[in-house]
Amino acid sequence: MIQIKDLNKKLLDAQYAVRGKIVMRAQELEAEGKKIIYCNIGNPQALKQKPLTYVREVLSLVEYPKLLENADFQKGFHADSIRRAKYILEQIPEGVGAYSQSAGIPFVRQAVADFISKRDNIPVDKDRIILTDGASKGVQAVLFALLKNENDGILIPIPQYPLYSATLTLYGGKQIDYYLDENNHWLLNEQILTESIEKAKQNSINPVAIVVINPGNPTGAVLSYDNIKMIINFAERYNLSILADEVYQENIYDESCKFYSFAKVMYDMNKTSVPLFSFHSMSKGYYGECGHRAGYFELRHIPEDVLEQFIKLQSISLCSNVVGQIATYLMVAPPQEGDESYALFVKEKNAILNDLKEKAKILGEGINSIPGMSCEIPQGAMYAFVKFELPEEKGIDLNKMSSSERKKYEAKRDSDYCLALLEETGICVVPGSGFGQLPGTLHFRTTFLPPKEDMEELVSKIRKFHLNYVEKLK
Numbered sequence: 359m360i361q362i363k364d365l366n367k368k369l370l371d372a373q374y375a376v377r378g379k380i381v382m383r384a385q386e387l388e389a390e391g392k393k394i395i396y397c398n399i400g401n402p403q404a405l406k407q408k409p410l411t412y413v414r415e416v417l418s419l420v421e422y423p424k425l426l427e428n429a430d431f432q433k434g435f436h437a438d439s440i441r442r443a444k445y446i447l448e449q450i451p452e453g454v455g456a457y458s459q460s461a462g463i464p465f466v467r468q469a470v471a472d473f474i475s476k477r478d479n480i481p482v483d484k485d486r487i488i489l490t491d492g493a494s495k496g497v498q499a500v501l502f503a504l505l506k507n508e509n510d511g512i513l514i515p516i517p518q519y520p521l522y523s524a525t526l527t528l529y530g531g532k533q534i535d536y537y538l539d540e541n542n543h544w545l546l547n548e549q550i551l552t553e554s555i556e557k558a559k560q561n562s563i564n565p566v567a568i569v570v571i572n573p574g575n576p577t578g579a580v581l582s583y584d585n586i587k588m589i590i591n592f593a594e595r596y597n598l599s600i601l602a603d604e605v606y607q608e609n610i611y612d613e614s615c616k617f618y619s620f621a622k623v624m625y626d627m628n629k630t631s632v633p634l635f636s637f638h639s640m641s642k643g644y645y646g647e648c649g650h651r652a653g654y655f656e657l658r659h660i661p662e663d664v665l666e667q668f669i670k671l672q673s674i675s676l677c678s679n680v681v682g683q684i685a686t687y688l689m690v691a692p693p694q695e696g697d698e699s700y701a702l703f704v705k706e707k708n709a710i711l712n713d714l715k716e717k718a719k720i721l722g723e724g725i726n727s728i729p730g731m732s733c734e735i736p737q738g739a740m741y742a743f744v745k746f747e748l749p750e751e752k753g754i755d756l757n758k759m760s761s762s763e764r765k766k767y768e769a770k771r772d773s774d775y776c777l778a779l780l781e782e783t784g785i786c787v788v789p790g791s792g793f794g795q796l797p798g799t800l801h802f803r804t805t806f807l808p809p810k811e812d813m814e815e816l817v818s819k820i821r822k823f824h825l826n827y828v829e830k831l832k
């Protein structure tokens with residue numbers, strides 16, 4: 359029989375905290391009848407967010423075109439959804455059950471190119487767009503392609519989204535951590551970046567790329583134009599490619615912030631020598647269509663023969679799922695003014711974004727009112743990375759520990775805390791150590807996706823729990 363020891367060690371070593379032990383315990387407790395508030399993962403529709411009507415109308419029609427042949431069936435659909443389903447099926451007469459071109463259906467890639475071009479006012483080539491099963495697969499494709507050997511390294515933000523660390527472990531590259539600056543709205547800091555890369559080089563690591571997540575997961579921070587400029591100059595100086603993870607580009611709540619894509623800033627700077635891979639997805643934004651696995655990446659400043667290799671890589675798994683590709687089309691080409699479903703689209707979109715904005719505030723302000731706990735009020739994305747303080751444990755001298763012992767000790771402390779929070783309150787969050795954190799600090803990440811009533815309850819339960827937990831340690 360196959361045993362654990364027969365499996366690839368890289369798989370055994372990979373860690374993915376967002377769906378780790380604490381979540382499994384939450385599922386056990388739920389099966390026993392306890393109410394669980396799931397704040398561990400950015401999965402909006404699992405937390406009662408409704409899908410947008412036009413998306414589901416068009417998808418239903420393209421999945422089952424017979425509906426288009428019968429006037430009675432059509433009564434339940436908006437006229438523009440019917441028109442669009444017909445248009446899509448004209449583009450792919452074979453329907454959604456057939457493989458597409460490896461890079462994706464051409465008219466969808468053109469729509470993605472038009473979307474980026476309109477968003478950023480820059481030229482975009484549809485042949486440099488690859489449609490993927492969510493952003494994750496695009497990120498993994500790029501990391502796979504860039505890692506030539508075990509000593510190639512990728513700069514990863516700390517805290518980070520664990521897709522990056524787990525994929526690096528799977529593919530065998532080196533992780534070069536750079537800390538985000540918690541004291542400066544979690545922006546990237548040039549000195550920290552330089553120190554990290556120089557240290558990696560001294561350790562014979564060959565840095566090949568930098569990952570930037572904007573807006574940030576788990577930090578909820580939105581990068582400024584100048585910060586992005588600094589990162590582009592840094593990448594140029596060290597000959598790095600940039601992986602710009604922009605899946606939360608529609609999730610911005612702080613009116614003083616604006617989303618700037620790396621493509622736009624690079625275009626403005628006229629930097630054509632820095633390779634750029636930009637990722638987007640339908641899982642986030644106001645769509646929350648995580649289950650459709652819809653996404654794309656755009657490649658800039660790379661030669662034709664390199665592009666061909668990326669398309670070949672995609673062709674090895676034939677193509678991304680075709681319903682997801684159509685969903686991506688619907689994301690980048692939503693109803694327009696004059697369309698019958700436009701008013702409903704705007705209403706649904708605004709309701710979701712306004713609700714998230716309110717919940718970001720309820721969570722942020724609530725957490726900041728708890729003694730010994732703090733977070734940035736999320737400017738964007740769907741998360742807060744909450745810092746909490748615990749009294750030192752008697753008999754423990756951190757100064758006598760090596761840095762790896764200390765890391766382990768702190769990881770156990772924040773995991774124990776999150777587990778106790780779950781057992782006592784039913785709130786399921788992810789320990790900060792799953793994303794990485796500065797030594798000497800403790801965090802957990804929570805989403806603000808649960809319904810508003812639950813968010814208020816969540817803050818008051820966390821307050822009560824935290825004060826008790828600290829008291830018991832004293």
Ligand SMILES: Cc1ncc(COP(=O)(O)O)c(C=O)c1O
Nearest residue numbers: 400492493494519575639641653
């Ligand atoms: C920063 C970031 N990138 C990528 C992803 C993956 O998204 P997708 O569902 O498109 O694969 C997530 C999901 O939470 C994320 O937070």
